[in-house]
Amino acid sequence: MNQGLVPFILLPALTAVIVPFMWRKSRPAGESLSALVLGLGLIAALMGIPLAAQLGAEFRAGRGMLPMLPFRGDELSILMLVTIFIISLASVFFSIFSLSQEEKRASYYSLILICAAGMAGVVTTGDFFTMYVFLEVVAVSSFALIAFSGDSEGIEGALKYLFLSAPASLLILLGVALLFLNTGGTSFSHLFQTATGGGGSRAGVLVALGLFACGFMVKAGLVPFHGWVPDAYQSSPAPISALLSGIITKVAGVYALIRMSMFLHAAPGYASVTRTLMFFGALSIVVGALAAMVQRDFKRLLAFSSISQVGYIVLSAGLGTPMALLGATFHLFNHATFKATLFLNGAAVERATGTRDMTKLGGLGSKMPWTTGTSVVAFLSTAGIPPLSGFWSKLIIIVALWVGGAKGYAIIALLASILTLGYFLILQRKIFFGKVVSFTEGAQEVAAGMLLPVVVLAALMIIIGLYFPFIYQLLLDPAAKALL
Amino acid sequence: MSSYLLLLFALVLFSLLAVVFRNMLLAALSLGAASVALTLILFALSAPWAAAFELSVCAGLITVLFVSAVSMIRKEELFLKEGRARFALLPFFLLLFGIGFWFFGDRLAVALRGMPGLVGEQAGVGVLLWSVRSHDLVGQLCIILAGVLVIKAFFGRGRD
Numbered sequence: 060m061n062q063g064l065v066p067f068i069l070l071p072a073l074t075a076v077i078v079p080f081m082w083r084k085s086r087p088a089g090e091s092l093s094a095l096v097l098g099l100g101l102i103a104a105l106m107g108i109p110l111a112a113q114l115g116a117e118f119r120a121g122r123g124m125l126p127m128l129p130f131r132g133d134e135l136s137i138l139m140l141v142t143i144f145i146i147s148l149a150s151v152f153f154s155i156f157s158l159s160q161e162e163k164r165a166s167y168y169s170l171i172l173i174c175a176a177g178m179a180g181v182v183t184t185g186d187f188f189t190m191y192v193f194l195e196v197v198a199v200s201s202f203a204l205i206a207f208s209g210d211s212e213g214i215e216g217a218l219k220y221l222f223l224s225a226p227a228s229l230l231i232l233l234g235v236a237l238l239f240l241n242t243g244g245t246s247f248s249h250l251f252q253t254a255t256g257g258g259g260s261r262a263g264v265l266v267a268l269g270l271f272a273c274g275f276m277v278k279a280g281l282v283p284f285h286g287w288v289p290d291a292y293q294s295s296p297a298p299i300s301a302l303l304s305g306i307i308t309k310v311a312g313v314y315a316l317i318r319m320s321m322f323l324h325a326a327p328g329y330a331s332v333t334r335t336l337m338f339f340g341a342l343s344i345v346v347g348a349l350a351a352m353v354q355r356d357f358k359r360l361l362a363f364s365s366i367s368q369v370g371y372i373v374l375s376a377g378l379g380t381p382m383a384l385l386g387a388t389f390h391l392f393n394h395a396t397f398k399a400t401l402f403l404n405g406a407a408v409e410r411a412t413g414t415r416d417m418t419k420l421g422g423l424g425s426k427m428p429w430t431t432g433t434s435v436v437a438f439l440s441t442a443g444i445p446p447l448s449g450f451w452s453k454l455i456i457i458v459a460l461w462v463g464g465a466k467g468y469a470i471i472a473l474l475a476s477i478l479t480l481g482y483f484l485i486l487q488r489k490i491f492f493g494k495v496v497s498f499t500e501g502a503q504e505v506a507a508g509m510l511l512p513v514v515v516l517a518a519l520m521i522i523i524g525l526y527f528p529f530i531y532q533l534l535l536d537p538a539a540k541a542l543l
Numbered sequence: 544m545s546s547y548l549l550l551l552f553a554l555v556l557f558s559l560l561a562v563v564f565r566n567m568l569l570a571a572l573s574l575g576a577a578s579v580a581l582t583l584i585l586f587a588l589s590a591p592w593a594a595a596f597e598l599s600v601c602a603g604l605i606t607v608l609f610v611s612a613v614s615m616i617r618k619e620e621l622f623l624k625e626g627r628a629r630f631a632l633l634p635f636f637l638l639l640f641g642i643g644f645w646f647f648g649d650r651l652a653v654a655l656r657g658m659p660g661l662v663g664e665q666a667g668v669g670v671l672l673w674s675v676r677s678h679d680l681v682g683q684l685c686i687i688l689a690g691v692l693v694i695k696a697f698f699g700r701g702r703d
Contacts, residue, residue, distance in 0.1 A: 072685050076688065170692050177685055195607075195608075195686055199611055199693060221612070225608070
């Protein structure tokens with residue numbers, strides 16, 4: 060069991076090496092192997108759920124998961140691993156059926172695999188410097204995936220990502236250095252011990268935490284550090300947009316912010332950091348939602364919507380109460396599923412009509428019923444309509460904010476949820492309902508292979524929503540307890 | 544002491560080459576080599592943590608980032624021929640370094656005399672990296688692999 064976490068990193072990384080060689084013999088074999096390994100990773104992560112409590116106990120006891128390689132994990136790590144492998148698998152599966160033969164390359168699949176390995180490394184380490192190293196693995200592979208099309212739009216998006224991501228990495232690295240200077244180590248436990256009064260310079264740790272917060276907020280794409288998000292999401296291939304929005308920004312930025320909140324909630328004297336997180340979370344909710352309302356390109360609309368939804372997660376994480384952390388982690392998972400669905404469906408619409416301009420679309424509901432159906436489920440879940448999964452996570456966040464004394468933020472979150480419903484109703488009406496127009500006349504439903512990932516993700520939103528009490532008992536409640 | 548001087552010389556030489564090369568790929572690789580030399584010096588000077596971080600960040604991550612970025616540059620700009628005029632500066636810089644060493648060499652020799660032997664310290668490099676920062680090594684391998692894949696993705700396209 061202790062060796063359980065290593066295959067999440069080593070298996071995808073080794074497969075990333077094998078795929079290019081296999082590609083020369085048979086392209087389908089290379090593609091299938093990529094999907095198979097990610098599928099195995101998902102199964103292994105799901106098998107970890109019953110062991111989550113035991114893993115968490117070892118993690119909190121400060122023991123490594125494997126004597127040789129001290130990767131660590133707890134309930135939150137398992138939840139993150141499940142999310143990473145679900146979204147990566149959906150992206151690879153969609154790529155297999157959606158990319159043309161000219162667009163397909165072995166390195167594309169290898170880069171997704173190495174990105175998945177990097178993300179798994181981030182969520183299974185107990186050390187900030189190791190987290191930084193794996194964050195760079197994610198950054199380099201994401202940078203290449205955004206630019207993969209090779210056109211000027213892709214290169215521009217990738218460079219914007221790189222120019223904002225590199226300074227963010229520098230801030231995180233400076234934070235690690237300061238943490239090391241002030242606590243004598245770079246592990247989570249060093250930070251926790253110092254934060255709870257176990258020695259070290261409090262001022263130095265506070266500066267280190269400030270640097271971490273800035274760096275991770277850039278990587279999470281929070282306002283005002285969101286400049287790279289719309290361009291990167293818009294210019295990358297659709298499965299990569301789904302991967303970026305669904306999981307990469309969560310792992311590269313939001314996950315670390317949740318971990319930080321976990322330590323700071325228990326520590327007196329660090330309220331300024333958590334208050335700052337809450338402020339930027341709320342700002343992102345409002346700015347993202349307002350900006351989404353005025354977009355014509357639906358990929359950009361989804362990008363701004365992602366900024367807004369990430370704001371919910373960070374606002375809740377900043378509060379740091381058990382219920383707030385539960386809401387943050389649950390919304391993180393939910394946002395990964397519904398935003399990946401929407402980006403993949405966006406690609407299906409673009410393929411069928413040749414445009415992303417919403418003013419040129421209409422009446423696709425009758426032409427693409429499966430794409431429309433799954434999109435509507437994802438829209439409603441994002442807006443927090445019962446009984447879908449997004450309803451529960453938003454409800455938990457808003458209740459946690461209210462109970463936790465942040466009533467102003469609770470009202471902002473509630474009002475922004477109405478804005479979310481508003482811009483998704485606009486999008487829905489413009490694309491799927493209304494009259495068929497010239498661009499949509501010849502549109503047809505996409506291949507079954509492209510529909511399968513979105514149907515599965517939409518089914519997840521419905522099932523999780525309907526069986527919320529069971530999911531809560533099995534995974535969410537232990538995860539929330541683990542965070543404190 | 545001669546090992547220290549050799550590493551110091553390598554550090555200066557690779558740093559100079561990083562500036563002098565017009566070919567950006569070679570310049571990035573030279574910078575990586577300079578970082579490796581600096582890493583070994585830090586290890587030898589009993590600063591293993593600084594050395595491990597230098598190896599991870601500068602020799603590993605930064606080099607991969609540079610090489611990845613360079614791989615996206617158009618082929619004709621990348622494979623520029625090295626002008627001899629630029630290399631003519633190299634002996635000049637080395638001469639400058641030699642003059643500096645002439646003046647400060649004695650003091651450096653005194654300082655290095657008290658240092659532990661380089662060969663003995665090198666045994667600690669592996670121990671530190673494998674037993675203390677072993678998890679970083681896995682990350683390092685992943686990032687090098689990512690760098691190779693980026694180069695393959697973009698150079699492959701250039702050849703097409």
